[in-house]
Structure formats: structure tokens, C-alpha cells
Amino acid sequence: MRIIENTAKFHIGEPTAVAIGKFDGFHMGHQKLLRQLLAQKDRGLKAAVFTFVPSPSAYFSKKAVKELSTSAEKRRIFERAGVDYLIEFPFVQEIADMEPEAFIRDVLLERLDARCVVAGEDVSFGRHGAGGCELLREKARECGFDVIIIDKVLYGGREVSSTYVREAVNEGRMELAAALLGAPYSVGGEIVHGKRLGRTLGMPTVNIRPPEEKLLPPNGVYYSYTYLNGSSERLFSITNIGTKPTVNDRQQMGVETYLYDFDADVYGMPMEVSLLARKRPEMRFAGVEELKAQMQEDLAAGRSYHQIFG
Numbered sequence: 001m002r003i004i005e006n007t008a009k010f011h012i013g014e015p016t017a018v019a020i021g022k023f024d025g026f027h028m029g030h031q032k033l034l035r036q037l038l039a040q041k042d043r044g045l046k047a048a049v050f051t052f053v054p055s056p057s058a059y060f061s062k063k064a065v066k067e068l069s070t071s072a073e074k075r076r077i078f079e080r081a082g083v084d085y086l087i088e089f090p091f092v093q094e095i096a097d098m099e100p101e102a103f104i105r106d107v108l109l110e111r112l113d114a115r116c117v118v119a120g121e122d123v124s125f126g127r128h129g130a131g132g133c134e135l136l137r138e139k140a141r142e143c144g145f146d147v148i149i150i151d152k153v154l155y156g157g158r159e160v161s162s163t164y165v166r167e168a169v170n171e172g173r174m175e176l177a178a179a180l181l182g183a184p185y186s187v188g189g190e191i192v193h194g195k196r197l198g199r200t201l202g203m204p205t206v207n208i209r210p211p212e213e214k215l216l217p218p219n220g221v222y223y224s225y226t227y228l229n230g231s232s233e234r235l236f237s238i239t240n241i242g243t244k245p246t247v248n249d250r251q252q253m254g255v256e257t258y259l260y261d262f263d264a265d266v267y268g269m270p271m272e273v274s275l276l277a278r279k280r281p282e283m284r285f286a287g288v289e290e291l292k293a294q295m296q297e298d299l300a301a302g303r304s305y306h307q308i309f310g
Contacts, residue, residue: 001079005053005088008095010111012085017045017116018108020123022055025068025165026077027180029120029153036148037118038082045115048085049078050108052095056129059091066215068165073188087112100131104139116146123149155180172218172278184225184274187214187241187255191269203295204263205240205256208271216241216253217275219282221298223305225274226257228266236260238302239273242282258299260306277305 004010017040023030037047051074058065069077071088078086089095089107098106103126108114117136125131133149140147152159160180168177169185177185189208210216219242226237239257257273279301285291 001075001083001086003075003086003088006090008090008111010087012046012048012112015045015113015115016048016085017041017043017118018048018050018112018114019118020050020125021120022162023049023051023069023074024055024162025181026074027153027160027162027165028155028182029150029160031182032153033118033120033150034081034083036150040116040118041082041084043116046084047082048087048112048114049083050087050089050112052091053088054091056091056096059096064213067213068162068169068185068215070211070214072211073186085112097127100126100135101139102126103131104136104143109143109145114145116148118148118150120150121152166215169215169217172220174217174222174275174277178276184276185217186272186274187216188270188272189255191267191271193267203258203292203299205258206266206271207257208255208273210253210255216255217278219243221279221282223276223279223302223309224257225276226259227272227274229269229271235262236302236306237273238279238298239275240282241275258302260299260303276309 017037019033019037021030021033037049041047053071055065075086108117117140119133119136121133123132123136133147136147136149154160155164158164165177165180168174168180174185187208187210189210191206191208193207220240222239222241224237224239226235227233228235237257237259239255241253241255243253255273257271279298283294285294
């Protein structure tokens with residue numbers, strides 16, 4: 001997959017099918033859109049995903065927005081899916097002020113050589129987000145490219161969207177998030193050294209520091225699966241997200257995971273943790289012994305959970 005980033009000056013010299021979107025939290029609606037995009041490869045078109053960096057919402061809010069999917073996560077998803085081009089188009093004021101017709105002409109047709117555009121019903125582009133499905137259809141008739149508009153996917157009578165997924169994660173409703181995403185919500189990072197308190201208590205854990213831009217669910221203990229070093233092998237685990245207030249005065253967020261029936265040196269490896277369900281909120285205990293007793297109860301509950309649900 002070729003990634004085009006940090007530039008608006010490029011030209012793809014071959015015909016493409018282009019999917020437009022933010023793709024934050026690769027939910028069922030995004031997956032439906034991507035399937036339609038990849039189907040166009042059978043017509044001899046290259047599959048291109050077009051997204052803005054930063055997103056328009058982050059640009060106009062002038063502050064960092066926590067993401068369901070980091071840039072690295074999106075890149076892995078599209079690479080594995082078979083996308084040929086990923087365009088991370090710089091969103092600057094000049095682009096924000098671009099008229100929708102100019103965006104179609106100068107970006108989609110001239111730079112991307114789009115012969116087919118795939119988008120959701122709520123697609124918006126150009127000045128004040130004035131461009132949408134109807135303008136795409138109108139210009140398609142004039143300019144001779146195809147347009148495929150993807151209907152919304154419903155879950156529980158509600159449209160599946162990044163907003164819906166974000167609500168589920170913010171509320172710690174990981175089962176709902178997994179239903180909307182088609183897979184558990186995951187957090188990844190490189191394994192780093194912690195304080196080794198778990199090892200002294202007979203319950204060794206591994207720690208990662210999540211990316212600053214990654215949206216985390218509420219602090220607490222979660223049943224989880226863990227994947228090490230890019231492997232597809234699923235390891236049963238239980239994970240604490242938070243600052244560990246009983247033993248740590250710093251407010252640095254961390255993801256600490258206990259792997260069942262596992263003992264190996266994994267420091268420095270990449271790790272991905274899939275969060276399945278929330279057991280309890282993070283708590284401050286009176287001392288280490290009380291913390292140890294709660295950890296033992298958590299681990300027993302986690303083992304039972306995995307025996308039941310796998």
C-alpha cells in the first residue's frame with residue numbers, strides 16, 4: 001500500500017475507486033463501505049482511501065481530539081484489507097475554504113483520477129461541508145465517473161456511527177462497542193517496564209503506555225484478550241486501565257495486563273489488548289495487602305470469565 005501524506009501536491013497516474021471518510025473506529029458501516037470499494041478492483045481500478053489529517057472537527061476545535069483509531073491502526077487495517085493507496089490529505093485553511101465543485105474537480109478527478117467514488121450517506125466536503133451525495137451524483141453525470149452511496153447500517157434501531165462507538169467506549173460498554181465494530185475495542189503499544197509490584201505480589205503483569213491520541217474507556221479492570229508481537233495467537237488476560245492510585249501518586253495513564261498461564265520475557269515487544277467487558281472501576285485501597293486481595297479476586301473472576309466465554 002502506498003501512503004501519500006503531508007502533501008497536497010501529488011498525482012496518481014492510474015484510474016482509481018476512491019472511498020471518502022474519516023474512518024475513526026472502523027465500525028460496521030466503514031466495513032460495508034470498504035467492501036464496496038475493494039469490489040471495484042475487479043473492474044481494474046486501484047482502491048484508494050481518502051481521509052483528512054487532521055480531521056476537520058479537530059482542525060476547527062483547535063484542540064486534540066481523542067481517536068477511536070489512531071493513524072497507525074488505520075494504516076494497518078487498510079494495508080491488510082488490500083487498499084492500494086491511502087491519502088492522508090493535509091487539512092489546512094485553504095482546503096477548508098475550497099468550494100465543493102473545486103474539490104471534486106481538482107482533488108478527486110485531477111489528483112486521484114477517480115473513476116468511481118464510494119461514500120456514506122452523510123459524506124460532506126468543501127467549504128462549510130456543503131458538498132454531499134447530491135453534488136457527487138450531479139457531477140458524476142457531468143464528468144463521467146460512478147458514485148456508490150452506502151446506506152447506513154443499523155444496530156438496535158440506531159445508525160452505526162463513530163459517535164455511537166465513542167459513546168459505548170466512554171461509558172465502558174465494551175460488549176456494545178464490540179458489536180458495533182465487529183470485533184473488540186483494542187489498545188496497543190510497546191511493552192515497557194513498570195514498578196514490578198505485580199511480580200512482588202506473585203501476580204506479574206506487563207505494561208504498555210497507550211498513544212496520547214487514543215481514546216480509552218473509563219479507568220477500571222477489564223476482561224481481555226492479548227496479542228503479542230503481531231501474533232494472531234489469542235492469550236487470555238485481565239487488564240487494568242488507569243493510574244494505579246494505591247501505589248502511584250502520578251496521574252500517568254497506563255494499561256497493565258496479567259496474562260494467564262504465561263511466563264516469558266516480552267519487554268520491548270508490541271502488544272495489543274482487546275477489551276471484552278468491564279469488571280469494576282479503578283479503586284484506591286487502604287494498602288498493599290488490600291490491593292493484593294482484590295487483585296486475587298479479580299484474577300479468579302477473569303479465569304472464570306474466560307472459561308465461560310473463551
